[in-house]
């Protein structure tokens with residue numbers, strides 16, 4: 238938190254970011270809801286060995302608005318999880334600062350909900366207890382549980398948990414099961430339900446669906462989209478999968494490093510709005526495929542030299558700028 | 568016919584055969600003992616080193632029904648069997664050893680709590696971990712003279728020996744378990760608005776409790792070892808005291824039943840801990 242105040246000198250973002258920047262300001266010009274997550278010139282580096290230092294993130298500045306569904310994309314090791322941990326408060330940035338819901342992030346707290354890829358549920362609690370855990374502990378801490386009013390409150394929370402459970406497409410008979418008795422897909426359903434029980438406005442997911450088979454995965458993607466549509470929380474979703482990003486998000490952010498050297502961290506290589514109604518291969522067809530390719534080129538970091546032959550084969554090339562303009566319907 | 572080769576990993580002997588086979592070494596040992604006993608008694612009918620079945624039975628009877636030598640309790644002629652057992656030598660020894668054992672067990676609880684804090688709270692880790700690591704390397708028995716001076720030679724020096732012997736290892740073990748709890752779980756708990764103590768006791772401790780009990784089960788033997796060492800060196804009652812006394816006049820007829828009795832007691836404690844663990848933590852596998 239020391240060096241966090243020297244944020245006025247904004248380094249110019251990468252070409253692509255600049256490309257979309259004008260559009261970005263254009264779309265944000267109308268009156269919008271408050272900023273949910275504000276990332277201000279954040280850099281992260283880890284010490285390596287004796288003197289060395291490896292920069293992972295470099296001068297990242299982002300404004301994520303209330304109700305946006307942001308998907309973070311990038312190659313492995315580019316610092317997606319690191320960025321998410323920063324927003325969560327688990328790690329501190331080396332410089333720069335981050336605020337969520339209007340206040341600075343200093344430690345992990347209940348401002349954001351979290352769905353990790355693994356270990357997302359408490360193995361020692363049944364599904365129902367897992368769901369009820371959040372509201373119960375936030376109202377009654379460890380000794381508060383001895384209060385007489387706790388029992389009535391608990392009954393109430395459990396009823397709500399059962400409702401949430403059926404809403405997430407699980408049966409009431411699953412409520413008494415332990416996480417190890419559930420399949421991976423069911424576990425992630427419960428984990429999302431557990432996060433939603435807290436009703437916090439920010440939901441952070443780190444490769445939450447990566448360990449699932451394709452069918453379960455697309456089921457859960459649909460579910461997540463539906464759930465997001467209902468209450469419109471701010472979601473930051475980290476994934477490797479470009480198609481998943483396009484299906485889920487209303488905004489795709491690609492992180493990429495410019496070079497392999499240690500001092501060179503990832504920056505925002507692409508920041509693009511997508512139609513709020515969501516995209517899919519079925520509805521958008523060739524456009525979708527082209528966009529996948531376009532985004533992947535950015536995440537590989539070779540966006541300077543578009544491979545003309547491939548694009549020619551794929552028919553007329555859709556500029557990504559077409560989408561941000563669609564995004565104005567947001 | 569099943570494959571009978573003992574060096575076949577894929578052999579599938581049938582159940583009955585396996586059961587029978589597992590008893591084999593027991594039977595061989597008992598047979599060997601009886602053989603030795605019989606041949607020694609042929610030379611010297613009064614032999615006490617390898618007591619015969621009769622001598623053993625008499626020894627067990629006197630241990631279970633008669634008071635210890637040093638006691639001046641004389642059972643009334645019409646005393647019931649229960650009353651005799653209640654005042655018997657083995658009863659007295661078991662109670663006094665058991666008391667020391669359970670007090671030490673109880674004193675390990677704060678050690679486990681401390682370990683939880685060391686593993687979870689950075690300040691506790693900074694404050695205690697190095698010291699425990701250092702203290703763990705001290706051979707507890709070498710502290711015995713100091714313990715005698717500090718606690719006197721009665722009960723507390725023995726209890727202190729057990730606790731000092733086992734607690735550092737236990738603390739290090741539990742600290743490892745706490746550190747092995749995935750970071751995601753702790754972060755998740757904080758996002759569910761848990762406070763520090765919720766996380767420590769209702770998330771982490773609950774998760775490691777079955778492992779702690781398993782670690783305790785492994786530590787039963789060292790505990791008993793330290794207890795016996797203490798009792799053999801300075802005590803006026805207790806199972807190990809009796810064994811040490813009996814050695815002086817070659818009372819194998821008492822020593823052997825005592826050894827088996829101790830083994831049985833340990834087995835019983837271990838078994839009940841295992842059952843409790845399974846009942847309490849149905850979610851815990853392996």
Ligand SMILES: Nc1ncnc2c1ncn2[C@@H]1O[C@H](COP(=O)(O)OP(=O)(O)OP(=O)(O)O)[C@@H](O)[C@H]1O
Pocket residue numbers: 283284293311312313314315316317318319320477
């Ligand atoms: N505690 C740490 N100490 C040193 N280096 C670290 C640490 N944590 C992360 N890194 C480095 O930071 C880089 C980014 O890691 P991060 O986990 O954020 O990548 P990622 O984009 O999430 O990758 P993946 O897609 O594989 O999950 C990696 O190169 C990693 O080596």
Ligand SMILES: [Mg+2]
Pocket residue numbers: 317318319443444
């Ligand atoms: Mg990651």
